[in-house]
Structures are given as C-alpha cells and as structure tokens.
Amino acid sequence: MNASARHDAVVIGAGHNGLVCAAYLAKAGRRVLVLEAGESVGGCAVSGEIHPGYTVSTCAHILHLLHPGVIADLRLKRHGLALSAPDLATLALLPDGEHLLLSSEVQATRDSISRFSRRDAERLPGFRARLERFAGALRPFLMATPPRLANGTWRDRWTLIRLGIAIRRLGRTDMRELLRIVGICSADLVEDVFESDVLKGVLAFDSVLGSFLGPRSPSSAFNLLYRAAGESDGRRGALSHPKGGMGAVTAALAAAAKSFGVEVRTAAPVAKVAIEDTVATGVVLESGEEIAARTVVSNADPRRTFLDLVGPDQLDTDFVRRVRHIRMDGATAKVNLALDGLPDLGGSGPHMANARLLIAPGVDYIEHAFDDAKYGAFSAEPAMEITIPSLHDPSLVPEGGHVMSIMVQFAPYRLRDGGWAAHREAFGDHVLKTLAAYMPDLSGRILARQVVTPDDLERDFRVSGGHWHHGELILNQLFMLRPVPRFAQYRTPIDNLYLCGAGAHPGGGIMGAAGRNAAREIMRDWSR
Template sequence: MPTEYDAIIIGAGHNGLTTAAYLARAGYKVLVLERRDILGGCCITEEIWPGYKVSTAAYVNSLLRPQIIRDLELKKYGFEMLPRSPSSFTPFPDGRYLMMGPDKDMTRREIAKFSTKDAEAYPKYEAMLEKVADFLEPLLEQTAPDPFSNRLGDLWSVAKTGFGFRGLGRDVATDAVEILTGAARPILDRWFESEQLKATIATDAVIGAFAPPSHPGTAYVLFHHVMGECNGVRGVWGYVKGGMGTISNSIAQAAQAKGATIRKNSEVGKILVKGGKAVGVALKDGTEFRAPRVISCADANVTFVKLMDASDLPAEFLARVKAIDYSSATVKINVALSEPPQFTALPGKGVGPQHHGTMHVCPDQDYIERAYDDAKYGRPARDPMLECTMATALDDTLAPPGKHILSMFVQYAPYHLKGTTWDQERDKFADRCFDVLNEYAPNFKASVIDRVVYAPPDMEKAWGITGGNIMQGAMSLSSMASFRPVAGYANYRTPVRGLYMCGAATHPGGGVMGACGLNAAREILKDG
C-alpha cells in the first residue's frame, strides 16, 4: 500500500467521507483512515442481531445537503429517502393524542382537538420559521467569516450577511435574533396556548442538548424542522432506505469511484508535525502515512489534545480548545421488537400511521424541565423524555418478516453520575424508560426481543465523540458560526499549516448534513 498521498483524512464519518469525495473529484490522491471496521462515524447501520439492520446512532434525515446528493450522484450508489407522514405522534396521559406532519390540513385538524386558536396560529408560526430558515439555510454552505480579521473576504462576508439580515425587515429580523439566541419555551408560550402542542414542539428544541426549553439557545433548533428536504419537498424528514449507514456508504462509494482509498481498522495515534506544518499521521501500530494535507473529522478535543503534542500548538489556542463544552445528557436505546407498540390512545393491531414518524412521550413542558433538573444534579431522569422511531414501519428490509426495530432517544441522563456509575445504572435506567413507554403502549415490554443501551460514556467509547456529545461540542450561540470550534479558526484551518478540520466540530455543526465536509473541501481546494 502506498504511503504518500495528497491528503489524509482522519475518520470516516459522513463529513470526512464527503471531504474525501470532493478532493478525489478534484484529482487529489486521498487516503481515509477509520479506526473501526465500519464506515460512517455516527451515521451507520449495524447488524446488531442476525437479520436486524440498526441505525445505531443517527436515525432520521432531512438536512443532507441537496448539492452533495447531486454532485456525488448518491442515488446511483443506493441513497434513497423514505418520507415520513405523519411525522409526529404524541399520546397523552388522558387518552388523547396529537398527530402532526406534512399534511397541513390533517395537522390543523389535530391541533384543533386541543385549541382552535392554536390551529389558526400554527401555519403562521411555520411561516415565520420558514422566513428565518430562508435566511439561515444558505449560510450552512458558506465558510463562517472571522469578523475580527482584516481580510477583505471576511469583511465582505460579514457585510453581505449583515445586508441580508437587514433585508429581512424589522419583524422577521427580530424573530431571527430570538431564535438564534433565545429560549424555546417563551417563544412557544407566546405563540400557543395548548400544552400538548407546545410539549410536542419543545422536544425538537432540546434534542441532543444538555438544556431544557427554558434555557437560552434552545430556540435555535426549532427552525430545523422546516429546513432541509426529503425528495425535494421542503421541511419533510424521512428514513434512509437500508438505514442511515446507506448515506455514509454511498458517499464512500462515490469517493472510491474517483480514486480515494479508504482503510478501516486503522486508528490514528498521532498527527505528525514538522516545522509548524502537518506532514502526515502515524497509526497506533506505528505505520506512518505522509501527506502535505491532514484533515481531521474527529472533534477538537480528540484532534488537538489526544492526537497532537501541546508543543505543536499555540498555548492560547489549546486553552480555548480545552474550554469547549462537551456536556451530554442523552441515552440511545436500540430495541428489537416482535410487534409495534400499540398505544392506548390509538388502539389497533400492526403498523399504523402513529408508527411512521417520531413517537413522543412528553406530556408537557414541565415534564422536560423536571427531567433536566434530575440530570443537572447528576441523576438520570426519573421521568425521562422519550423520542421513539420505528423505521421498519416504512422499510421492511431492516428486520425479519413481522419484526421491528425501535430507536429510543432519551433525555436526560448525564455523562457524570453522582454517587454511582453507569455500569450500575445503565440497565436500571433502560428499564425505567421501558416502564414509561409501557404506560402508553401496554404491549411494549412484552414485545421486546433484545436491546442495546448506549449511555454517554458508551457513545464516547463506541463513536469516539468526547463526552458522548453527538454534536462534537455544544451548539449554543457562543460555539457556532465564527466561533466554531473556536474564535479565529472557523474557516476549517488550524494554527498548524496543512492541518484542517472537517467534522461536526466545525461550522455549521452537528446533524447529518455533510455541510462541514463540503465546506472544508472547498477551503482546502482554495489553498491548493
């Protein structure tokens, strides 16, 4: 195997593979090094049990950039989206339920069961979010400028964004600022009166964050549900046929078709630096590969603290990296089922529309706040917030005939527990989550064939994400755009010449978008 390349990419997450594909398209000799025996990072499909193809980590998609799908011809390599409609089902303790989705008339009728006022307000709320998204979404595929530099490109980018913001008009601009900086709860309380609707929407604001909807910064995620697309339809989320790993595998095939080399079971132990410039990497087994460009898909802590000597980095930069917030309070439980959950609120046998989208267990906003309060003091939530999806409702290739896979995304449960350990609490917490779902779907526990539980430390170990943080660092305003991963280095470059970053630690952050990898490739190609 050759040891000299034009570019070496550390980690075969979907962003790293995207960067590899674009560099290979440009004629670069590219090597991707992946420590595991599977490609995709957190965007993977694994056969955990015979016949069950599980999206172990990420589980739904909408945000993968259309440009990447087109440029890399991903559909040619098996990428196919299955739109979810309805997209949301929330049962309540009083036996009622709320179903929502892209069918606007159905959604209005469902909301009207709880409040006619809210049913009238909801389309206006969505229109407000769409206006904000129209302004923000194009920024995802742009390199965030450094507002403190004197480079003309940065100054022009800041000015262009400012004029675009001004063009929103006073009212929409005010909404945009609140969404970027504010808390979700006051926004929802201002727009709606029904706690059932507010609780359902609020789950979108906190997913993956160690924060309740009353905390500043949680509003930012609200507009994501109207952003992105599924099969060309704006704001629709879907499952990926064959599981989320199909995304990573299709990008990998596109990269390989252009000549990229991908090597699994190849854990990088050190980034090699000489004279202030990256010159290659050394694997844990001592094997060395050389290249004038090294690109890390890992988070900033792994890249700069674990894989580099402190002497190769400016002390101030390293201090900023060490200050990045990797707090996590999410547990992922993957479950094999003999039958779908049958909810008391919507009785029936087999798969129904309630199983197509996300099944929420979250009766009101206070429920989320109390779950957060437990985690804040080092305890797994006594009454956890559950987001459950069952991709087998739309994709029967994922499990044996008649069987199903349930993905349970749970909040809140902190990385660091007070007075106990995850080895002691892991199964007890999973049991509590099962008890909670069973209160709404009494057949659930009896239908469980098997399960795998990932607490935050398990996520860190399995997927190499510091603290189990699925976003490779907090997504608060102080850690976004020009300040991601740290101020002054939002352009995918680092203090070391020839060393770049391309993962979710960079702008625009977490989620299966591919934008970080796309943007990084563009900047690397600019440098030549």
C-alpha cells in the same frame, strides 16, 4: 509541504463529514485516503444488527438535514441513497392515550391540533412560515465559511455583509423578530404563541434534541431555526428514514467517495498527526505505520483532534485552554429494541405507528427531565423520540418482526454517582418503564435491547463527551465561535491540518456541510 507524499490528503475518521470531505477532494482530482478506526465506515451514522436479522440505526436515526447540494454533487442516489419514508409525520403521545399529529397534510394537522386548541391550530401555520423565513435567511450560511472578524479578507467581509443583507431582506418586522428570538429559550418562543401543552411540548422537544439544554435555557430557540434550515430530499424541514438505516447513508457516501478514487481503510486507528515544525506532514497509525500526506483532515471532534491527535506539545497554552473549555458533554442516549411484533400504541392505534413518535407532553415535562440531568442523573421521566423504521423498510427485520429506535433526553455524560457501566442497564429498564405508560405491551415483545449512552459514544465512536454534535449547539459555540474563536474557518494552528467534523461550523446532524465547507477551504489553500 510534503511533496513526496503519495496522498494529497489523509482524512481521519470515516464519519459522514469525513466521507463528504474526502469525496469532494477526490472529485477535484486529488488523491485521498480515509482512515477509520472502526471496523466499518459511518461514525455515528451507522446501522447495526442488534439481534440476528434485526438491523437498526445505532445512533442517529432520522435524516433531515443532509444537504441537497451534497446529495447532487456526490450523486448519492446513484450510489444507493434511498428513502424508505420521505416525510415522516410526528405523533405526540400523551399518557391518557390522547395524541397530537403533525404532518405535511395541512388539514389533518389542523384538525388534530384543534382538538386541543382551535387558536393554536390557527396559529401554527403562521408560526412555521415565519420560522421558515428565518431559516431561509440563515440557510445559505450553513454552507459558508465563518468569517474572521479582524485580519480578515474581503471574502470574510463579504460573508458578513451578505449576512447583514440576508437579515435585512427579511423586512423590518421579521428582522426585529429574528433579532429578538435569536437568543431566547424555546419555551418563551412557543408559550408566547401557543396555549396547548402538547403542541408546545412537541416544538420544545425539537429545540433540545441532541443538546444539553432545556426548553427554558436561553439559546434553545435557535436550535429550532437550525432544524428548520434542514432539508430532506428537497423538502424543507422534512424528516425521513433512509432505506437500510443510517448506515446506508454513509455506505452511499463511501461508495460515492470510492467512485471518485478515494481509498478507504477501516480498522486503521490514527494515533498521532505527524507534525514537523508546526506543519502537519501526515499521520501515524496506532500500529506505528506512518502515512505521509500533503494535508491532514480530521473528522474527529476538536478535543480529540487537538488534545490527543495533535497533542498539547504542538499547541499554545491559551489555545489549549479554549479547547478544554468547549462545552461538549452529551446528554442524549439511544435505546434500540428488536421486537417480535408491533407494540400497542394505546389510543393512537397501529396505523399511526409509522410516524415519528414523541414522548414530550409539555414544556415543563421536558424541563424537569433536563433538571435531573443538570445534577448528573438521567431523567426520572425522560422525553423521547421514537421511530419504528421497520414499518417502512421490511428489509431491516425478519417477517413479522420490528425494530424500534428510541432517542432519549436526558442522559448526561457525567453521572453523579458512578460511571455509566454500572447504570446502563438500569437506565434501559427505566426508559422502558416510562414507555410502558404509552405502550403497555412493549416489554413483552422485546427480543433484544441495545443501550447507547454518551459514555458508549465516547468509547465506541470516539466522540469526546459523547456529544452528538461534537460540541453543544449554543450561541457562544456557533458560527465564528465554533469550535474556538479564530479557528472557525476549518483551519487549525497547525499548517496543513484541517477540521471537517461537526465540531466546526455548522455543527452536527447528518448534514455534510462541515465536510463540504472544509473541502472548499482546503482546495482554496491548495490553489494558493
């Protein structure tokens, strides 16, 4: 241990998990330095100006998983976290101008679904309630350190026992159903219950958003549980817009961290983790500057952390094999638009535009979009999640203007013919062409366009493979298996080096869980 180090911990990367981890460590009285390669903090949770006066969340755009414990512990509200829209409705658009509205207003939702299927309207609340019960059983484990299965401690065994109890407490019927659905595909999950394509499409879309899975890929149903486990400002499963865009969330996190004494340095890219005889002793910046620390915490994805920052020189071959085979090719792209006015939503009417808009008219539509991506092409007919945050937050745009934020499934990291550089704009055009069927006047309103592909994510945000979750959220890469078996406890083969990013349990989404869990493990080791 490097006792002379000025810092108790150096955190590599000021993504939201890095900031959360730093804040918790500093709150416990430790001296923490956060090093960010970019010009500003936030990682993938940032806002950017895409046209003079037009600000939009560059990557992630909806807040629905940020853990309430993190918000409270770090006093984020005091540091500026505010929601411009606390509970977004979901509006699924259909090409014929029809639409389906899902919101927290029970009757409105029921009426809307009834137009497609009375039976589905009857069934949705039960379906959601069951999902919520499952999510409730699993929710505490988002904040738990995954146990080791052998050579473990009593604490590890206790986590497993708790998991067993949580599942058993669901009761026999629910437990059986949970054990059945945990590995199935979302298409089966929704097709068993519902009959209307549009409702099935909405539910299936949420199961694949951000991942490289189709609704017919087994394991995709689990992602619905994962989403249901999220909370937004105390509302379970609710979707919200942060005021000022996603960058405001990380700004609040940074402010909170600083208030606890965290030092944040931007434009300070780390080149290497300094290691002496299998123990991390600090970091070396690309500038050559060496910073010593008792502990090094990496918010970078596992591949980047181990293969670039640590380097195979310090690792065992079998471990490196595992890291290289983490499935982490991204398939989600983002298109951000600056608009001179609100687009016409066809039959849905402008009053609906403040919802989360979905282009996912059926399970097969999404599956076909996925099929294209399997072979290295972006979807001919992509599925999309669209928000117009400026409707809730006028501070983002000049008077009369709007910004539109579009999440596009699927745009695979590896394109079959050539790199993204040659296809980025064609892809942007393609997305707009698809949208034209739903918003006929959209293209005439565009002042500026920003396309963020997985390739851009890798380059600009240093996420290997451009995967939003730093690794696919899929059963064989979750919990004890995330990022690789035997190292799911935020510790790494290198002593005093920890992971705190989405590549570790419980994965991505602006949740802060990985950062908080990592901080807990680090402090536990310190106290030993």
